[in-house]
Amino acid sequence: MNIRRVNRIDELAKSLPPSRDLWPAISAAIEADRVVAMDSAPRRSRWLPAVGMAAAVALVTVGIFIGRGITPPPATVAGTPPRRVRPT
């Protein structure tokens, strides 16, 4: 058996490979992570356009409602009294 000797501590082997291959378990975890990501992604994309559309319609409706409430009265000429509307 070949006994290795070192003069300095940084001469020790940095790489000590594990006795078993860890990749199969890592690969399985990566795939599981991918499945979770794919499961959640379509759900989000299916609902997002509908929610966006509803929000846009709601915004336009609220805008129209507010706009009607703050529309100024018809302009009057300076010096002339406002016309009174006679009841018919």
Added chain:
Amino acid sequence: MADGATARMTKNDTVVDFDVALIERARKGDSKAFERLYRDHVGRVHGLCLRMTRNPDLAADCAQDAFIKAWKALPRFEARSSFSTWLHRIAVNTVLEKRRGPSNAEIPVEDPTEYEEPVLSFDTPVEEEELEAAIQSLPQGARDALVLCGVYGYEHSEASEMLGIAVGTCKAQLHRARGLLRDRLERGVK
């Protein structure tokens, strides 16, 4: 830190990182590229975990978890540090999480500069196996500092950040580790 696993020195001393292309591919979801990164780095990551945990099963678990965490964190990896250093940081965190012991207790430091010493060398060559056994016999905090700074060549600032301790504490732990290691090698590790 010079990174033998990922970088090669050219004539102009320009560090060329051969991992960059693999990292980019892995970042885009290419698991084959990540497997290549795993194959290139697993020995060093596992070696670090084994020396810190002293337990082959736990070390393998830590290395495995470190690579899974690295895969998930790849989109956030910025090339400020080398991939190897980044991976080692994740591995050290994983070991610390799994160990959950009073490992790196702060030890009083009067003047950290007094602990500035060159690399630990020996008057007569030491058998690798004997040296590994002596390292394993060290108290946890001292061993962590010795493994990161002495064996893997990290600066105190990098090692202390990885271990979550002050730079002065890291220096003091390394100083303590050197003393204990010399003592144990002289007496013969039991």
